[in-house]
Amino acid sequence: MFLKNYWYVAAFADEIAREPLARTILGEPVVFYRTEAGEPVAFEDRCCHRHAPLSLGRLVGDNLQCGYHGLTYEPSGTVVAIPGQTTVPNGGMVRKYPLVDRWRFGWIWMGDPELANPDDIPEVRFNDHPDWSYVGGYLHMDCHYMLLVDNLMDLTHETFLHAKTIGNVHVAETPLAKVQPGSKEPLKISPLQDLVDTKNSITATRWMIDIEPPPLYAKSGGFEGRNVDRWQLLHFQPPSHVWLDAGVAAAGTGAPEGDRKEGITHILYDGITPETEDSLHYFWSFPRNYNIEDKALDDLLQTGISNTFLEDKEMLEGQHALMKARPDAPRIDINADAPAVQVRRVVDRLIREQAGTPSPDMVAAAE
Numbered sequence: 284m285f286l287k288n289y290w291y292v293a294a295f296a297d298e299i300a301r302e303p304l305a306r307t308i309l310g311e312p313v314v315f316y317r318t319e320a321g322e323p324v325a326f327e328d329r330c331c332h333r334h335a336p337l338s339l340g341r342l343v344g345d346n347l348q349c350g351y352h353g354l355t356y357e358p359s360g361t362v363v364a365i366p367g368q369t370t371v372p373n374g375g376m377v378r379k380y381p382l383v384d385r386w387r388f389g390w391i392w393m394g395d396p397e398l399a400n401p402d403d404i405p406e407v408r409f410n411d412h413p414d415w416s417y418v419g420g421y422l423h424m425d426c427h428y429m430l431l432v433d434n435l436m437d438l439t440h441e442t443f444l445h446a447k448t449i450g451n452v453h454v455a456e457t458p459l460a461k462v463q464p465g466s467k468e469p470l471k472i473s474p475l476q477d478l479v480d481t482k483n484s485i486t487a488t489r490w491m492i493d494i495e496p497p498p499l500y501a502k503s504g505g506f507e508g509r510n511v512d513r514w515q516l517l518h519f520q521p522p523s524h525v526w527l528d529a530g531v532a533a534a535g536t537g538a539p540e541g542d543r544k545e546g547i548t549h550i551l552y553d554g555i556t557p558e559t560e561d562s563l564h565y566f567w568s569f570p571r572n573y574n575i576e577d578k579a580l581d582d583l584l585q586t587g588i589s590n591t592f593l594e595d596k597e598m599l600e601g602q603h604a605l606m607k608a609r610p611d612a613p614r615i616d617i618n619a620d621a622p623a624v625q626v627r628r629v630v631d632r633l634i635r636e637q638a639g640t641p642s643p644d645m646v647a648a649a650e
């Protein structure tokens with residue numbers, strides 16, 4: 284089951300254009316396009332006549348005409364023209380979804396449209412900020428979306444899976460600071476300090492003091508041969524948004540206290556959108572606050588991070604296949620799982636609340 288009453292990233296804003304775009308979101312086929320005035324539109328990608336994919340149709344002005352028998356839909360999802368007749372039967376419509384352009388993405392609301400408030404769209408403002416340089420990308424993964432959330436909330440895997448770019452021994456060897464459900468106190472020294480906090484957010488932090496830098500940051504920040512203080516400040520918000528304030532500063536120059544003058548900062552945002560129970564859309568962005576005009580550095584980071592995430596994709600797809608084959612095979616938890624376990628608790632509780640099912644705690648209290 285998916286959490287419905289949330290904003291999800293559906294596309295990069297520039298993918299939504301004057302050609303129909305098909306994408307499955309939370310198991311529902313959706314067609315996207317833009318009106319002539321530039322308004323983004325999303326509705327059900329299933330014609331109400333004989334269930335042809337509307338994304339195989341064509342735009343006629345602001346309307347979408349089904350490519351099979353020519354029914355024409357206006358942006359509200361209502362049929363306004365049928366070839367060879369003057370009236371539209373009852374039921375001549377498809378479901379429309381709220382869709383908003385923000386932070387370079389198109390954000391979709393798959394739940395009750397009455398509850399959709401654009402003010403609740405997560406803050407990804409460094410994607411569109413004059414002091415930050417943007418790189419970003421997309422990956423499709425054949426795995427359950429929570430496996431990618433787990434992956435991001437436990438970065439010890441960098442040491443083993445990403446040794447060529449962002450991993451080194453210190454990530455796995457340095458324990459996390461205590462996980463603080465519902466508190467973003469550790470972010471008070473972070474550019475993420477303005478994130479809207481919720482009782483369902485999870486923040487986890489790891490500081491690696493006076494270590495050699497990982498390969499990608501050594502190169503991008505010019506730290507080769509010098510030790511650094513390195514940080515990973517993770518923040519999760521439901522349903523599946525993860526931010527990582529990640530960077531390094533010359534060792535001993537005050538980064539843990541909030542002085543990053545001798546450092547470089549990246550803000551990774553992960554927009555994880557379930558496609559089905561067995562697949563996901565991964566929209567990522569990786570803005571930085573140094574050498575922002577350096578196009579060669581854009582390319583270095585774009586390639587480095589893309590290749591890093593391909594390593595995750597291979598691992599998560601393999602993991603998902605094994606879990607599907609033997610769902611009841613035993614597993615163990617280790618210390619590094621703490622943030623991911625907290626996140627799973629929050630998501631499981633919200634799913635139960637959405638389904639109207641009491642949590643085990645509530646049942647126990649009532650007995």
Ligand code: FES
Nearest residue numbers: 330332333349352
């Ligand atoms: S299926 Fe769309 S017009 Fe017939």
Ligand SMILES: [Fe+2]
Nearest residue numbers: 440445591595
């Ligand atoms: Fe990874």
